[in-house]
Amino acid sequence: MTGDNLYRDFILEHYREPHNRGVLEPHDLHFADSNPTCGDEMSMTLRLDEARERVADIAFDGRGCAISQASASILTDDLRGLTLGELRELDPAEVVANLGVPIGPARLKCALLVYKVLQGAVRGAAVGWPEEADVLAGGNAGGSAP
Amino acid sequence: MTGDNLYRDFILEHYREPHNRGVLEPHDLHFADSNPTCGDEMSMTLRLDEARERVADIAFDGRGCAISQASASILTDDLRGLTLGELRELDPAEVVANLGVPIGPARLKCALLVYKVLQGAVRGAAVGWPEEADVLAGGNAGGSAP
């Protein structure tokens, strides 16, 4: 049963007590984006090292479902020390796999919201959803629909 | 077989040698209308008696299919001496029945074009198709369609 598999204890713990939550002040990079599918909004702030090359610190903020919050909490844990180039090359499929629970197509965008916001922060402009999140109809508009 | 039943000899004779064909000059009433279903166009001229009450003479003109031409030829034969009031009251179903051949829904408008033009002449303005001609889709636009 999806529900049971998905909402494993560690997911719920990340949801209830997310890591790296908040707003870094001052910060070097900032971006906000949303997933109208869930009504979720997420913002992200990053601090870079002195060479302005690597992530010194990172935080996300906003409200959302357990999947998007846990995904943000888990991903941001792994990013400190990475270069901006490495962030840009992040594989969205790995972001999802890294969650360790089976994310069906209906919740892919929830899991990938943090990825989308991160790319926006790194590239300085909103990016589209990764291809894998487009397997279902509706682009951004989604399930919220009719 | 529709085709055989429909195109009886007397229909074809009326088609080949229509009665009351032409344009009356001078005339008291004139009207022209069309059935885009067939690309048919028909005009009608009427001369009234001195009291301007009864049909003294009538003629129709135009090009069209065997059904519309025969229907016009047959109907106009019967109208001399009728009052304008009687023309107005003509029952379209009788116009069709009077043809003496089975007119299916697909050809009803062909059979009724003369009725429509006549009503236009009597009333001085185009009238819609009688209800019975509306059993199929497309109003005026018809079979010619896709």
Add this chain to the structure above:
Amino acid sequence: MAVGQVGAPLLDGAALRADFPVFERPTASGRPLAYLDSAASSQKPRAVIEALADAYGHHYANVHRGIYELSVDADSRYEAARTAVARFIGASSPREVVFVRNATEALNLVAASWGGANLGPGDLVLSTEMEHHANLVPWQQVARGTGAGLEYVAITDDGRLDLHDLRARLARGPKLLALAHVSNSLGTINPVAEITRMAHEAGALVVLDAAQSVPHMPVDVTALGVDFAALSGHKMLGPSGIGALWGRRELLDAMPPFLTGGSMITRVTLEGAEWNEVPWKFEAGTPAIAEAMGLAAAIDYLQSIGMDRVRAHERFLFERAWASLEDMPGVRLLGPASPDEHAGVIGFVVDGIHPHDVATILDSEGIAVRAGHHCAQPVMLRYDLPATTRASFYVYNDLDDVERLVDGIRTTQQVFGTA
């Protein structure tokens, strides 16, 4: 947990489910499907599926007066479907029924055609805060295009239309009021006959979004007095791809066409075109022929049950569900509490759990509900919710579905440790 000890539903949902092949489909949970998303789209009875197969297999040709047998057959069945829709909603003539894809297209048609021809700077249009995007965005577009003003009638905290606010806005002399008969996010049934009287007294036409009412209760557009009404076939057991706009004949007659092309014209030259009579003036190109016939079969099916009984059945399920959910700690319900003012659509939120997570866990129990903004983002904003979960009923639901919904929400709370 037990739901509804007293009384019994009017219809035998389980027996009706046997008419719908989808309920034979196993769910991943191993449990039978509890389909509680009919407000988004309904399932289809065998009668409709077979009508489609029969239409495509034995009565299919293009319509619009082909001369051969098969096309006459298709044409008369297509027009018979129009008559069936007209009768079902109390229209005075089938000539007032335009086939479109869905309620959205119907509303776009009125907004673009009537609005384009009748609105200008200084004119005012009213919509409401509870509308589906389909009855909002087209009016925003036409207001922008014509320079007309657009205002929204406020809604109350319990999700009813604020009739004081309506009266105040009507006093400014709007040309048109566009409103939903039943809100798809709140479940509210608006008092349309009364509102229409008020609107007409103020000189405004009324466009009724009947997408959520026609499938679920008796609707008579003539008795309601409205001027236009929009509906979708797919929400009333019919095929997707077919819907209808009903409008008063004299209004439709006076309106310019919307889409143009084949069969909506009488004469085309390289210089210009003349338009056909209504409703064909508004049906450009080859319509959804077999789908119209399928919609007629859906209407037959609904009429064989009786719309009064459909409504009574859903009202019963609503009352039981509302009573059970109302008492659950951590559950908040949207819309009016009175079953007279509330259709079989219940929007709710569970404290501390995102609506999408609720829906996912219910899905894992074989319960299909919708989560999101339900194409009514202004409603979400109004109540400061990112989204809601929504359960909606139809003829194939029964108390067992209600019970599973309530149990599922309890399970969700247990999973999240909030219960």
Add this chain to the structure above:
Amino acid sequence: MAVGQVGAPLLDGAALRADFPVFERPTASGRPLAYLDSAASSQKPRAVIEALADAYGHHYANVHRGIYELSVDADSRYEAARTAVARFIGASSPREVVFVRNATEALNLVAASWGGANLGPGDLVLSTEMEHHANLVPWQQVARGTGAGLEYVAITDDGRLDLHDLRARLARGPKLLALAHVSNSLGTINPVAEITRMAHEAGALVVLDAAQSVPHMPVDVTALGVDFAALSGHKMLGPSGIGALWGRRELLDAMPPFLTGGSMITRVTLEGAEWNEVPWKFEAGTPAIAEAMGLAAAIDYLQSIGMDRVRAHERFLFERAWASLEDMPGVRLLGPASPDEHAGVIGFVVDGIHPHDVATILDSEGIAVRAGHHCAQPVMLRYDLPATTRASFYVYNDLDDVERLVDGIRTTQQVFGTA
């Protein structure tokens, strides 16, 4: 009378007819149905009818990201249908394929959205004298609305596009050329790749009305180089109520929406709305969900035959029919004589007999043809005909149908005493 002594058709029409339930239907004549009206709409194979029943019976829910199993299933099948259409016409991405009702809506969409945003006084649009009303009237409307000019490329006496005239008009710098791939009244196949090169050199975009080509021959929009293409599912063995607009991604991205409402937005407030990405930006409201899946099944069926073979089969039937009719006294044929330039659509007139009378008598023999202006009144005017009779071929036709057509015309002449 014997048709075609030499050679054999590529497909076994009689065997294929067994896939189409309609051919089991008895005609009033007692003879089997000779369906020669596929240019108006095609018949449907069992595979498509069953795909619809399966979609409605087992995979149906509203699309656009419902969260439950059934909606995920419906959604991914709906999007898979989009991919199927994209592959079938050589589009580089499914994101370039917008589902609409029919080719008419596709052309209206381009005219209103692209035209509304890009045309103004002083701008010029080209269409042609051989277009279906669906590719004429929308351009007349947008020209009227924007103040742009509209001119028509002339056609020759044998029904080909006059390329001299095209060149002369392109020299005036039109912004867009709208033309049919295959004319539905003349049968002409236009040299689209060449025309597109000429148009692009002159700086004009090309909108291809592919309603009569995609069903009958291999079409690759990328290879042709056009910018937009319109098609209808019902003409290619698919359901009614579904069609597609293909457009280059960057053009679609830049265009304003057409219909507005649910699921074509990302954000709606009472003040305004933001649009979704393409193609969803152009799909307002609940689409023809099952019909899209049915169209995918039709594409599967056509691909299992092979579009090269479909084209070769129809070419063969065309050659035989043309050869026989060409020799008949009192019969005049429209369009080019060369099978390279003529699809399986033959328009003709019989001297002294109205096209509708021809069609009625053929119907009495169980032969279904269309008579009228075929939504191409300017073509009728061009050749000074009130109407024509038209026979058109598809995979289920064979030489027997051709023979019956020829015999039927002879019978008609006998009935009218003109033979």
